[in-house]
Amino acid sequence: MNSIKLNILATAIFCLTTGSTIAQDTIWINSGEWMQSADTMPALRFNASAVFDTVNTSFNIQENNTWALTVINTDSVAHTFTITTSVIFTENIPAGEEVTFEVPALPFGTYRYYSSDERGEVLGLSGLIKVGINSDLQFHWNLADWMPSRMDSAAAGNPVDWNSGYIPRYFSINSHTYPNTANDPLGTVTMNLGDTCIISIVNGGFMEHVLHFHGFHVEILAATVQTSRVGWIKDTLPIHKGEGLTLQLVAAQTGVYPVHNHNLVAVTNAGFYPGGMLTMITVQP
Amino acid sequence: MICWRLCCITATILLNTSSITAQVLQPLQPLPPIMFTEMNGTMTLDDGMELPIWGYGLSADGYITLPGPLLEYETGENVNLVFSNPSPESHTIHLHGLDVNQANDGVPTTSFLVVTGQNGAYNFTASQPGTFLYHCHVTTTLHLTMGMYGMILVRHPDGTLFEDGPTYHSDAPLLFSDLEIATNLAPVQSYPFHDIRPDYFMVNGLSGSQLDSGPSILSCPFGSQLALRLGSMAYTRTRLIFPPSLNATCWMSDGRPVPTPFSADTLDIFPGERFTVLISPPSSTFDGTFEVQYWDMLNSQHAHSNFIRFRDASLSTPPSLTPPTIIIAPNPARNSITIPAIQPWTIWDLSGRQLLSGHSSTIDISTLPTGNFVLRTSSGSSPFVKY
Numbered sequence: 001m002n003s004i005k006l007n008i009l010a011t012a013i014f015c016l017t018t019g020s021t022i023a024q025d026t027i028w029i030n031s032g033e034w035m036q037s038a039d040t041m042p043a044l045r046f047n048a049s050a051v052f053d054t055v056n057t058s059f060n061i062q063e064n065n066t067w068a069l070t071v072i073n074t075d076s077v078a079h080t081f082t083i084t085t086s087v088i089f090t091e092n093i094p095a096g097e098e099v100t101f102e103v104p105a106l107p108f109g110t111y112r113y114y115s116s117d118e119r120g121e122v123l124g125l126s127g128l129i130k131v132g133i134n135s136d137l138q139f140h141w142n143l144a145d146w147m148p149s150r151m152d153s154a155a156a157g158n159p160v161d162w163n164s165g166y167i168p169r170y171f172s173i174n175s176h177t178y179p180n181t182a183n184d185p186l187g188t189v190t191m192n193l194g195d196t197c198i199i200s201i202v203n204g205g206f207m208e209h210v211l212h213f214h215g216f217h218v219e220i221l222a223a224t225v226q227t228s229r230v231g232w233i234k235d236t237l238p239i240h241k242g243e244g245l246t247l248q249l250v251a252a253q254t255g256v257y258p259v260h261n262h263n264l265v266a267v268t269n270a271g272f273y274p275g276g277m278l279t280m281i282t283v284q285p
Numbered sequence: 286m287i288c289w290r291l292c293c294i295t296a297t298i299l300l301n302t303s304s305i306t307a308q309v310l311q312p313l314q315p316l317p318p319i320m321f322t323e324m325n326g327t328m329t330l331d332d333g334m335e336l337p338i339w340g341y342g343l344s345a346d347g348y349i350t351l352p353g354p355l356l357e358y359e360t361g362e363n364v365n366l367v368f369s370n371p372s373p374e375s376h377t378i379h380l381h382g383l384d385v386n387q388a389n390d391g392v393p394t395t396s397f398l399v400v401t402g403q404n405g406a407y408n409f410t411a412s413q414p415g416t417f418l419y420h421c422h423v424t425t426t427l428h429l430t431m432g433m434y435g436m437i438l439v440r441h442p443d444g445t446l447f448e449d450g451p452t453y454h455s456d457a458p459l460l461f462s463d464l465e466i467a468t469n470l471a472p473v474q475s476y477p478f479h480d481i482r483p484d485y486f487m488v489n490g491l492s493g494s495q496l497d498s499g500p501s502i503l504s505c506p507f508g509s510q511l512a513l514r515l516g517s518m519a520y521t522r523t524r525l526i527f528p529p530s531l532n533a534t535c536w537m538s539d540g541r542p543v544p545t546p547f548s549a550d551t552l553d554i555f556p557g558e559r560f561t562v563l564i565s566p567p568s569s570t571f572d573g574t575f576e577v578q579y580w581d582m583l584n585s586q587h588a589h590s591n592f593i594r595f596r597d598a599s600l601s602t603p604p605s606l607t608p609p610t611i612i613i614a615p616n617p618a619r620n621s622i623t624i625p626a627i628q629p630w631t632i633w634d635l636s637g638r639q640l641l642s643g644h645s646s647t648i649d650i651s652t653l654p655t656g657n658f659v660l661r662t663s664s665g666s667s668p669f670v671k672y
Contacts, residue, residue: 166583167480208522208582210555212381214390217541228547234539235382236557238522255387256395262557263520263582264426264478271477273426 026070027057029079029093029115029125036170036177037270039148042155044075044115044123045175054175056127056204058140058186063108063132070100079125082116084242085224090116108132109222110140110200110244122154124175126204133246137197141187143239143277145205145266146170166206171266171276178260178267178278189259189281191251199247203239209266209277212236213249215257216281222246236262251283318354319344319404321369322376322421322433326351330485331493336469338432341378341419344369346644348629351490352460352518353435356419358411360441366407370399376428378407380437381418381557382540385409392422414441415540416514416559418460426478430468434518436460439540446512446561447542453563454509459593460516461523461554462487463579483520486579486589496591500631506598507569515552516559521588523554524578530567531575531595537561556582564595572596611662617670620651624660633659 032052034043048057061067071081073093083089091101108131115125128142145168154160170177174187182188191197203209213235220232225243239245260267261277269275324339326349341353358364370376375398379391389407390396399405420434436458441447463483468475505511517523527533527550535549538560549562574592581588613622624646632641653671660667
């Protein structure tokens with residue numbers, strides 16, 4: 001791969017990072033805070049501009065095409081940009097620098113891109129790449145779980161004790177927790193009776209998740225871990241750590257139906273129900 | 286056993302010298318079961334501890350169980366599930382996986398609540414065969430954890446799993462779940478709900494040595510297949526490990542056939558998932574177990590194992606016929622029998638299969654075929670004849 005290191009202040013070619021096929025994208029590693037209930041947590045995100053946004057940006061690219069990406073790291077430490085496919089693709093992004101590199105061609109599906117360094121992983125540097133999804137009606141859910149004490153420790157530069165008990169306090173979809181998930185234009189599924197939509201999901205958290213659809217079954221179009229399940233039609237779908245799933249949903253009946261994690265610890269905010277990894281599907285007549 | 290669905294048809298054939306007149310009385314239309322809920326039940330753990338539960342039961346039985354009663358339907362059946370709530374809090378029934386419409390979805394904010402002292406009814410068509418679940422969707426983190434869940438089985442009518450699917454001998458519903466004992470002991474103190482740590486792990490509400498007796502022992506005849514109806518209402522990931530000799534093959538998940546049936550010697554079941562797996566005894570002398578592991582989903586730690594016994598049907602021990610300790614009247618009987626007191630009972634055939642269970646003193650046996658059976662209660666057992 002070709003890496004071109006430039007100064008952070010160099011002019012970057014910026015292209016739209018969501019919704020369209022692009023030849024080159026630029027993303028920033030930004031630091032900020034993520035507030036939920038009574039907790040304010042240190043946060044890192046991949047954003048489409050130098051302004052911190054709590055939502056990691058997503059990409060929509062054509063399948064089997066290589067792709068030039070520029071990453072500008074405004075954080076104080078280096079990050080390893082990573083995509084896990086059939087092989088693990090990595091690119092080092094030094095602190096305060098900008099790196100342009102070529103992302104290998106990816107087959108149809110949904111993939112997680114992330115920082116594979118402890119600080120980046122714990123503070124939320126994890127996004128989603130949709131490949132070959134050309135539907136006019138598409139949504140995505142970037143799943144994550146959050147343990148504030150671990151985040152505070154990582155932000156302070158301490159090594160993560162992976163053997164200590166993990167008890168996440170928040171569970172999010174696109175960095176939103178219910179009820180805010182129901183107002184997420186990227187993730188709240190709204191469609192008309194008879195429509196077909198594509199839902200792309202990645203699990204960017206530290207635990208397995210399992211989503212249950214009310215009212216509908218969905219077909220698994222692609223999976224990066226559970227590859228043998230492509231073609232299955234299910235209403236309850238496990239998503240392994242780091243996995244990408246691509247689902248097709250046909251709006252066969254009208255109404256408002258929840259989709260939620262069926263590991264019930266994950267439908268809470270700071271221990272209160274309902275919250276967390278819960279959103280709604282609305283099908284209009 | 287779909288006791289309430291079966292209708293008595295009495296045929297009276299009148300003969301005279303000139304003609305044969307057949308008068309078929311209209312079938313009786315027994316009412317479908319009414320589900321109810323209570324929040325004052327108990328269950329017995331494998332160490333003998335009595336633990337408070339909330340749960341569902343059948344109004345005709347008058348008591349709740351963990352899990353709730355198995356609901357059985359036939360594919361295409363139009364169901365009117367009546368739900369009565371005499372308990373102190375509002376509840377619902379969410380029909381997990383049946384893709385019912387919004388009005389019948391059992392979610393308080395989008396469907397309806399059944400408040401204290403009220404009845405509700407869920408109307409839906411059981412359009413797909415397979416294994417489904419039900420549970421309360423009110424403060425799910427508490428109500429489900431306390432025991433408000435059960436399994437739904439929708440059978441394909443011709444003895445196959447689904448259209449053009451494999452045939453099988455019989456069903457074995459296995460619902461995996463867990464609970465945190467401290468939560469059941471003090472549910473009002475159960476906050477925070479993100480930190481529920483299960484410490485008791487069940488199969489059909491039983492655990493440990495409870496699974497090594499009576500109806501928990503699975504069987505089917507050598508040369509035939511037992512359909513394991515697997516579902517999870519746990520906080521943990523359940524992993525089933527079958528001996529390869531059982532030829533465990535997964536045919537369905539979440540009420541749909543899988544595109545390609547696959548060998549399922551190791552099968553993970555996440556909370557809310559269901560699978561249908563066929564197993565068969567490798568010989569007429571087989572008597573073994575398969576393992577059910579429970580894995581903490583937060584830290585991927587193995588938390589517990591249960592073992593389920595499976596053997597060839599010829600090895601199933603028929604219930605003891607002597608001494609008869611329960612007075613059954615009449616005996617022989619055609620439609621119903623009576624036992625001295627209201628108490629939990631089960632009825633078995635002589636192959637060791639449990640056919641009916643209940644909690645009443647008058648027992649409807651009209652659905653049984655003619656033959657010899659054994660009625661069991663906690664105080665003993667007695668044979669009876671159905672004619």
